[in-house]
Amino acid sequence: MRDVAVIGVGMNKWGELWDMSIRDIFTEAALKAIDDSGVDHIDAMYIGCMSSGLFVGQEHLGSLMADYLGQGNIPASRVESACCSGGLAFRSAYMDVASGMNDIVLAGGVEKMTDVGGDGATYALATAADGEYEVYNGATFPGLYALMARAHMERYGTTRKQLAEVAVKNHDNGSKNPLAQFPFKTTVDGVINAVMVADPLTLMDCSPITDGAAAVILCPADMIGKYKNHPAVKIIGSGHATDSIALHSRDDFTSLKATEIAGKKALQMAGKKLSDINLCEVHDCFTIAEIVVTESLGFFEPGQGGPAAEAGDTRIDGKIPINTSGGLKSKGHPVGATGIAQIYEVVSQLRGESGERQIKNAKVGMAQNMGGSGGSTLVHILEVI
Amino acid sequence: MRDVAVIGVGMNKWGELWDMSIRDIFTEAALKAIDDSGVDHIDAMYIGCMSSGLFVGQEHLGSLMADYLGQGNIPASRVESACCSGGLAFRSAYMDVASGMNDIVLAGGVEKMTDVGGDGATYALATAADGEYEVYNGATFPGLYALMARAHMERYGTTRKQLAEVAVKNHDNGSKNPLAQFPFKTTVDGVINAVMVADPLTLMDCSPITDGAAAVILCPADMIGKYKNHPAVKIIGSGHATDSIALHSRDDFTSLKATEIAGKKALQMAGKKLSDINLCEVHDCFTIAEIVVTESLGFFEPGQGGPAAEAGDTRIDGKIPINTSGGLKSKGHPVGATGIAQIYEVVSQLRGESGERQIKNAKVGMAQNMGGSGGSTLVHILEVI
Amino acid sequence: MFPSRYWREIPHRYRLEAGKCTGCGFVAFPRRLVCPQCGQREFETFKLKGEGELLTYTVIHVGPSAFVDDTPYALGIVKMDDGVNITAQISDIGLDNIEVGGRYKIEFRKIQSDGHSGIHAYGYKFIPIR
Amino acid sequence: MFPSRYWREIPHRYRLEAGKCTGCGFVAFPRRLVCPQCGQREFETFKLKGEGELLTYTVIHVGPSAFVDDTPYALGIVKMDDGVNITAQISDIGLDNIEVGGRYKIEFRKIQSDGHSGIHAYGYKFIPIR
Ligand SMILES: [Zn+2]
Numbered sequence A, B: 001m002r003d004v005a006v007i008g009v010g011m012n013k014w015g016e017l018w019d020m021s022i023r024d025i026f027t028e029a030a031l032k033a034i035d036d037s038g039v040d041h042i043d044a045m046y047i048g049c050m051s052s053g054l055f056v057g058q059e060h061l062g063s064l065m066a067d068y069l070g071q072g073n074i075p076a077s078r079v080e081s082a083c084c085s086g087g088l089a090f091r092s093a094y095m096d097v098a099s100g101m102n103d104i105v106l107a108g109g110v111e112k113m114t115d116v117g118g119d120g121a122t123y124a125l126a127t128a129a130d131g132e133y134e135v136y137n138g139a140t141f142p143g144l145y146a147l148m149a150r151a152h153m154e155r156y157g158t159t160r161k162q163l164a165e166v167a168v169k170n171h172d173n174g175s176k177n178p179l180a181q182f183p184f185k186t187t188v189d190g191v192i193n194a195v196m197v198a199d200p201l202t203l204m205d206c207s208p209i210t211d212g213a214a215a216v217i218l219c220p221a222d223m224i225g226k227y228k229n230h231p232a233v234k235i236i237g238s239g240h241a242t243d244s245i246a247l248h249s250r251d252d253f254t255s256l257k258a259t260e261i262a263g264k265k266a267l268q269m270a271g272k273k274l275s276d277i278n279l280c281e282v283h284d285c286f287t288i289a290e291i292v293v294t295e296s297l298g299f300f301e302p303g304q305g306g307p308a309a310e311a312g313d314t315r316i317d318g319k320i321p322i323n324t325s326g327g328l329k330s331k332g333h334p335v336g337a338t339g340i341a342q343i344y345e346v347v348s349q350l351r352g353e354s355g356e357r358q359i360k361n362a363k364v365g366m367a368q369n370m371g372g373s374g375g376s377t378l379v380h381i382l383e384v385i
Numbered sequence C, D: 001m002f003p004s005r006y007w008r009e010i011p012h013r014y015r016l017e018a019g020k021c022t023g024c025g026f027v028a029f030p031r032r033l034v035c036p037q038c039g040q041r042e043f044e045t046f047k048l049k050g051e052g053e054l055l056t057y058t059v060i061h062v063g064p065s066a067f068v069d070d071t072p073y074a075l076g077i078v079k080m081d082d083g084v085n086i087t088a089q090i091s092d093i094g095l096d097n098i099e100v101g102g103r104y105k106i107e108f109r110k111i112q113s114d115g116h117s118g119i120h121a122y123g124y125k126f127i128p129i130r
C-alpha cells in the first residue's frame, strides 16, 4: 500500500441553508478543499451521504456531483453507512490512492436535511436502525441512545449532570468555530432543563438537523512536495468495523464493540498507542455517545467517561481534548458530512490552523465516526509530517 | 496493486420475492457465493444497492447485512451509483483487495423493488435522473431512453424492428437461464405490439421490476491455490467514468461517453484489444441501451448496433455474444444487483459452467454496468487462468 | 407502511415465531438463514414463551408521526427467558413505575395507525407481570 | 413535493435565469458555482430568450402519479438559441405533429399537481412557433 497524505480541506458554514440545493452545498465545500490543496484537477471522488433519496428525492450523487464540480468524466462514487458515510468516503478514497488506482482523490460528505420537515427527517434518520424490529415498534434515534444512557447510568452510576457536561464543553468549543451551526454557549442547567426528547435525554443532549458539506483532498505521500500550502498530514491508521444493526442484539448496551474494534485496528496499523493521540473527534450524536465512545476507544476505563467529562479531562486544555470543533452537538450534524468534517478538524489542528480553539503541540489526531446506534464505525489516525 | 481473482459466485432466482425481506434476499445470494468459493470466512464486504431507503425504508445495509450474514464485526460498506451500484461494489471490493487492506472480500448487490407499488418504484428509480430539471418536468426512465432511441433513429436510421431484435435475442438467452425472472421467449411482433410506455419503446423494450441479489468472492491471485473448486478467473481491467446526470446536458444523445471512457480504461488496463473479448454483458435496461452501448464500447461502428442486432451478430453463436445471461430484459433488473449478476455470468461462462447457454472457448469476458441515463458506468474485464 | 412487508413479518409479530439453530441452540428473532454463533444454516421453528426481564428503557416524548398520539410512551429492551432480546413499547404501567430488572410478558397489541386511511398495524408490547 | 426546494428553483423555472461564465461564455442552466468548460467561478445572470430547436422527443404513455392525468404527453429536449439544452413537456400541438427540428418557444405553465391537497407546481413547457 502506498502512503497517503491529506493536502487540502474545505467546509462551508453549516446550518439551515434554505437557499442552497444539495448540489451547490457539496460543490462549495469541494471547491474550498481544492483551493486549499492547490491541485488543478482531481482524478476521482468519493461522496458520503446517508440518504439523499429520502431527504431530497435524489440518488446518483456520483454523477450529479462530478457534473456540478466540473471535473469532466472522472470516476465518482457515493458511499453510505448511515451517519458514518463521511468516514466511509474518507476510507474509500484512502484505499483508492493507497492501491495505486488514482493519485489526486477527493473525499467529501454532504447532507441536505431541511428540505423535509421534522417528521420527514425523523423517518429518514430512523432508516439507520432496524426498520422491522426497532423502528416499527416506535424506536427513534434519541430513544435508542436513551436506552444506552439508562443502561450506563444503572451500571456505572453515570449522572444526568455528567451527560450535560459533554454538551456544555462541546458548545464551548463550538463557540470558537466560525463554521459551527450553533456557536452559542450553554450551561449544565440549560441542558438538563431543555425540552425532554427521550428520557433521560433532552433536546440539548441531541445533535441538530443540519445542511452542510465538507471535503478533503488526498494524494500519495511522495507527491506532497508539489503541494506545500500547509504542513502535510499523513493518514497512518484506518479501522472499520460493524456491529448488529439492532441495539438489542448486542450483549452489552454500555459499550460500542464496532468502535472498540475499529479503534484498535487503526492504532495497530498506525503503530501508535492511545497515549500518542493528542486530540480526538468523536461521534457525539448524543451526549451519552461521547461518553461511551471515549470509553470504548480506551481513553477512559468503562464507567469513567462521565466522571472524566465532569472533571474537564476532555476540554481543549484537558488530558485528551475531545471534539475541539464543537462536535456534532454544536457544529451541527449533516449526517453524511460529519465524518469528513472530523477529518477537517483533525487536519486543521495538526497544521496549527485552528485559531482560538488550537491545542498545543498537536502531532497525532484521531477521528471516530459512527453509524446508527453503533452498527458501523470508522476510526482514522493522522499525523503531521 | 495486487492481482485479484474471483473465486466464488452466487445468485438466487430472481422475480417477485414476496415472502423474502431484503436481508434474506441478500444473505441467500451471499451464502451461495461463499459456498461456491469454499472460503470459511470473509474479511470485508461491499454491497451495491440503489435505494433501499426509498424501496424498503431501510438504509445502513453494511451493518444490516454483515449482521445477518453472521460474519462478525467485519468492515461492510454500501455503495451506490444508481443502476450500476453493483458494478461499483465490484470495483470497490477489487480495490480493497488490490490495495492489500483485506484478502477475502465479498462484493454483492441487492434490490427489493416490489414492496412498493409501481408508482413508488417509478419515483425511486427516477432519483437516478436529475430531479429538478428532468423528473420535475415529467421525465421517466423509459422516457429518457426513448429520447435516445428517437435521436438514434433520426441520425442512423435505426429501426423499430432492430430494437425489438434485442429483446427477442435476450429472451432467447434468458430462456436458458434457470435464474431468470422472465425466461419466456418472444418475437419481434410481440415486442412491437406490446403496450406503449414511451414512444417508441413498448413494455417489451423495458427491463422489469425485480427482487434479487447476487454476490461474488474476491481474493489475491496468489491465494487462489487454496480455493480450486473451479477454474480461477482474474480481474484484468476496471474502468469507471461519469457523465452529466441530465441527458440534455450532453453533446450527443446517440452515444454514451461514460461507457466509451470506462471501456477504454478497462481495455488499456487489461492490455487487451476489443477483438480479444469473447463475450460481453451490457446494461440493456432498455433495448436501445444495448444498441448504443455496443456502439460506445466499440464492438460496432456508430449506427451499426441496430443492423448488427438484426443480423444476429450478438447472439450466443454470433460474432460477439452480448448478454448470454438474458440481460436485464429477461433475467430481471433488481438495480443494485445487476452489476454483480453480470460478473456472475461472465465468470460462469469463463469457467465453462453456463450449461445450455455456454459459449465456446470463452477466455476473456467483459461486463458493462450503467447508472441513470448513462451518468455513470463501470466496465470490468475478466480472464480465465 | 409497506403492505407486503407487513404481511411477511406476521409470523414474528403475531405469533412470536423465532428460529432455533439445530447446531448450537442459538435463538434468532427474527429467523435467520445462517447462525451468527456457529455458522450452521438449519433452524427449527421455536415459539418464544414471551416472558423476561427489562434491561433498559426510555420514555419517548418526541415521537415519529405514526406514534404522535401515543407520546409520551415507554420503550424498552427485554431479555426473554428464551435467550433473545426484544425491543418494544412498555404498556399497562405508569411511566414512573417502570424499573430496570422488572418482569414483563409479551402481549399482542395495536402498534401504530398509518396515514390518512388509518389502517392499524399490530404487533407485540411488554406488559408488566405483577 | 419539497416546498423549500420548489421555492429555491423559482428563478430558473419562472424567470428562465441562467448563468453566463464571465471567462468563456458558457451558459449554465441552472446556474453553477464553477464553469465545466473553463473552470472559472464567476457568472453573470443571463435570462434565456427561450426559443430553440427540438433535438429529440418522446410521447410518454405511462407516467408518474403526479402526471397520470396528463398521459399521453410529449417530452422533448430543445437546444435553445442561447446555447443550452432544456428538457420539458411539449404542449399546444397534436402528438402526431411533433417533429425533430421543429422550432419551439418556452412558456410558463402548470407542470404538476401534488398529492391530496392538489397544490399546483409551475414551470416551463415548449410551445410550437408557427
Ligand atoms: Zn448455531
Ligand SMILES: [Zn+2]
Binding pocket: D021, D022, D023, D024, D025, D026, D035, D036, D037, D038, D039, D040
Ligand atoms: Zn467558462
